Structures are given as structure tokens and as C-alpha cells.
Amino acid sequence: MRLPARQQFLAAEQNPRAGIPKKHLLLFVLTAACIAGLFFCENVSAQPYPLTKPQKVTPQAEKVIAQLGLGSWIWTTNFEDKQTCRFWKTFSIPENDHVRQALLRITADNSYHLYLDGREIGEGSNWKSLTEYDLTFLLTPGNHVMAIEAFNDGREAGVLMGMKVTFASGDQTEVLSDDSWRIVPNNSHRWLHQTRPDPNWPAATIVGVVGQSPWWLTPVNIMTPPTLQPSLMHFWQTTWFLSSVLTVCVVALGLSLWLAAKLALRTRAQQLLDLERARIARDIHDDLGAALTQLVLQSEVAQTEYPESSPIRAQFGQFCGSARAASHALDEVVWAVNSKRDTLRDFSSYLCKYAQTFLSNTTIRCRLDIQPDMPASVFDLSVRRGLLLAVKEALNNAAKHSEANEILLRINKEGNHVIVVVEDQGKGFDPELLTGERNGLQNMMQRLQDLGGTCQIASAAGAGCRVEFRMPLAHPAARAGFSWRRIFGAQNGETVAAEWQNLKGS
């Protein structure tokens, strides 16, 4: 029973109506009564109350019981203030029948939590009213565990419930609050899920019947919460699944942090390498290149100081030529080394210049067809160098064998591929009749394959020749597998070393 009710009762008892002289006296008495009541409660709370005995059911109560389908007030073997009491019971729904309706009515003095198969169905804390839960959809065939955790504030306590299950066949079954319930000790942890009672769980005690004081004969009202829907326990809601997902997440997070750190280091190593390459290129260009230019100029000047017919002038002329060639070769080295040139745009412009210079020494005209606005996509050194060598080979072949008077160089970007075409309208050849001396073609194809690209040669006797190189922009070996190996395998220093090996190897 509720404490406030008790206090009011006590206050009324000690407050006789006759002779109230003054207002403050009334207040004093009330206050004193409250304090006394509280003190009294506090003092006796440790003491167990004697159990109430169930009385005979009155005819009025019988009607109520029949109408509402209730059991008796049950509790454990004693009443205590601030007492928790757990009830447990199993029941089974037959396999061969279908539940048409299952209504469960429950109340508790003072409060309860109701569980079915471990799931909390509801709670209540008003012992004067009844709550009606519709469990129709929850009662699947098979065994079920019903559990109630009740709490008593003070003095008498009890739980009253009854469940009526109607089957499609017309059969009915009831689960009522009676001494078939087991009392579960408060230190049991898995009791909500336990399908068998422990042998030391005592039976519940009937402490009263409907209509017995201090409880009601008819409830003040009946509350009906919405029909409960089965909460499908999906596999992803299960504890083991959630915990394994959590574990996977934690592991993934750790792994990605580790990889990110590795990648950052690798990126840093790559940056250092790029910077170093740019520095080397600059040094070669500034020091060696300037010195060579100076050499060319000085020998040109020296040349002018001799008469046209002088053999020394001719020698200086040769000297100039060699120095110019060296300067040109140096430019090529600088281009290859310089990391700032690792772009498709730069590659295309370099290739055009190369083709024009190369063919300017022949009678063959060089025609260019370059995609406008060539993007500055990253084009790795190993790839661009390999492709350059292959295109050089193709140009060389065309110049040497085709007898064409025009060679077309076409550069396009198609999706993630660079396509370089070297085409001539010369005499062509029959690819079937390729002999050993044309092994340059095999080399060309092999070189492209090594770099993850392809090379297609189309030619027929008298119909010119078309060589098409197709190269992925993100070199698969360097970007995917290879870099994974580097991330997982090599240490930082080794990465740079591997990069150098890669550069040297190409």
C-alpha cells in the first residue's frame, strides 16, 4: 500500500473533529502526526509483516473473477517494505492450434514489470486499476516463459493477473496468478531467459483473493495499451552479432588508421622522391645544361674568329655540333628525371616535339593530331618513359621501312587510357610474314605489356601501317597490387629504395 494513503489515514485518526481551538494547533498536530507516522514507518520497515491469509471468495468477487479471468494475489513468503519479488512461470501453446486471442490482465501492489520470453511487455504502478495486454500475436506455438518483477513500497503486497487464451478451434486455456508460479531469488541473472526453473526456486504464496481487503473488489478502471506486435528478433539484433560487428568495426578502424599512417608515410616518401627528382633535374639543368650551352656559344664565337676556309673553323663546327647534341641529350635526361613532367600534357607535348625533330632530318612530313586541352593527369615516369621508347621505335620503323612521305602521330585520352597512334600510308607489310629482323615489333609489344598496356599493329602490303599504343593512366602494377605490397611489406626506407629500383629498372 502507498505511504501517502497511510499518512492521511493516521492524520485523520489523530485529529478529532471536536474542539479545535486554534488554527495553529491544528497545524501543529498535523505536523506532529506526520513526523510520528514517518518515524513509525521508518522504525518498522525492517520488520517483516505477517502474511495475510486468503479468505473465502465472496459471490460478488466470483462474478468479477469470472468476468475478468483473474487468479489470486500472490507474493513470496513474507511482506517487507522496499521489497522486490520475482515471479516466473512457463506455459506452452499447442503446435496444432492457432491463437485467436490472448488477453492478459495484471496489476500489482505496488508496481510490476511484465516479461514474456525475455521481452518486456509492460509495467504498471497503480494497484487500483487493471491493465489489459493483448498478446495475441506474441503467443506462437511452443513453450513460453512469463516473468514478473514486482516491487512493494510497504506493508501488504501482491501481484494479481490472469491470461485467457482462445484458440481457433474454440479451446481456451488460462494462466492465472496462483501457487504454480515460482519465486526467483533476486540474485539470479538469467532468470528472464531461463526455460527451466531452478530446484531451489520456491513456489509463490497466495496472500489474498479478489475482493479481499486491503485490495479492491472491482478495479477502478481497466487500461488497454495497444496490441503488442511480435518483435522479430532479427539476427542483426542478437547480442553476439552486435558484438561481432562491433569487434569488426574496431578492428577495421584500427586497420584503417594503421594503413592511413602507412600511406601517409608512403605518400611522404613519394613526395620526398618527387622533390629529390625535381632537385636533381634542376641541378643538371642549371649547372650541366648552362655549361653546355656556354660551350656551344663559345665555340660558335671562336668559329667566327677564323676565316671560312680554315680547317680549325670546320673543327669548331663539329665541336659545336657535338656540344649541341650533348645539350639535347641532357634535355631528355632532365625531362625524364624531372617529377614536374609526370603529366600527360607534358608527355604529349614532348612526344610531338620528338617526332618533329626526328622527322625533320628525313624527307617525311610529320603530322600531328593531338586532342585539344590535354588534361594534366598524372603519368608516372616508368610508364611515360616506356611509352616514349615504344613510340620512338614505331617512328623509327616507319621512317626506315614505310617509304611514306607523311607520318601521322595521334595522341588521345580515352577514359582512363592514353592512346598513341603512329600511322603511315607507306608500303606496309604483311604481319604474317614477319621475320626476325622485324623483332623490334615484338620488343615493342613486350614493353607495353610489361607496363600494363597494349600495342596493336595493323598493316597489309601496300596499305600502310598503323601502330596503336594503349596505356592505362593509373598503371595497375604500380597503383594497385604493387603499392599494396609496399604498404604492407616494405618499410619506409625500403619503399624509397624500391621506387628507385623501379625507376632504374624501367
Added chain:
Amino acid sequence: MTSLRTETKPPTFSAASPLKIALVEDKRDVRESWAKLINSFSDFTCMCKCASAEDALRMIPPLQPDVILMDIFLPRMSGIECTARLKNEMPRTPIVMLTASDDDELVFVALQAGADGYLLKRTKPADLRSALLDVLTGGAPMSSEIARRVVESFRQKPRERDDSISLTAREEETLLLLSKGYSNKEIADRLGLSIETVRSHLKHIYEKMHVRSRAGAVARYISGKPIENG
């Protein structure tokens, strides 16, 4: 754009009135070599040798040379910035850039800043002479790569108000053929023009490029980031 120097300049040159060249180059040996080389041509004279962009800005404008040869890499103020400033003061004097390496990116920036052509430092003296004459009588030769970039730059929307500057159909045609690897001679044949006309198209293209980028150019190259080598 309205007055072209070639129209007022007599196309013949003689030792009596040699063409005056101003040279801007920071390395002394290179500078002297260039000067000697230029002086070795009978119709050219190197009238002014500057060791820095600052010297050039001070010395060159009063002398009014016929052509200025400018190194791209100069200490402190770059050759490109110097070109932009000089072009502001003497818009009609052609400026030819000297580069050690064939770097299109840099050359293109220089052309936008106001240069009228470029030469590799290892150019043969005969080519040097003809290039200087080209600059004076028409447009300097343009490589296919530069031609491609010029076409691209004209197709982009101009940043400033100079949207009236655009290429004529002929000029664009010339540029497209250049970018396809045609020589001036082949272009002339193909379009049924004289080589001189093709060169004059080129000159106009250079000029339009300057005018187009001038408004922004000076400010960009003067306050902009330093030019990187390599």
C-alpha cells in the same frame, strides 16, 4: 594593333644602318658570347648589354633598340616580368625570349606577357639571324605545341573585359595547321597564300595574344609568384 612596325620599317638592311639589338642576360660569359655572335653578323649590332632586369628597365627604353633578346631566368626580377614591364613602356619593340631548355609552359607564359618569339640558347647562329629577321618582318616561327596552346587560350573565356579580341578565321586556320605540324611554307601552299602573309598572320596572333592578356598580364607577372626553374 593599328600600326604595325613592319609597315614603316624598310625591309632591307645594310651594314650602314645595322639593326640594334639589346641583350639581357645575367651570366657574363654567355652575355659576351651572344654579343660577339650578334656583332659577327654584318647587319646586326649589339648596342646594349644588361646583366639584370633592373638594368634593362633603366637602360633599354631610352636607347630604342630594334629587338630585345631576353633571358627567361634572371636573378630577382624574372625575364618574364621584365618583358611585361618593358612591353608596357615600348609596346612596339619586339622581345625575343632566350631559354636554355624547350619548356612550352614557360615560353607560353612569356608570350602572354608580351614576348614576340623565343629562341633556344643552343640555336645555330644562322637560325638566330633568321629568327631575328622574322620577328622584325613578320611573326616569329611558332612551334606546333605553342600554336595548340594559343588556340586553347583563345577558346577560353577571357578573364578581363578584352573579349573583343578574337582570332579571324584565317588566323585560327593558320594556328590549327601549325598545331598539326605544318610548316609556314606548307600552310601558305595549302591556303593559297604567300609565306609573308602567313607570317603576318602570325604577327597578328602574337599581338592579339599580348593585347588580350596585357590588362591582367603586367599585374599578374609583377605581383605574381616567382617563376620556377626547370
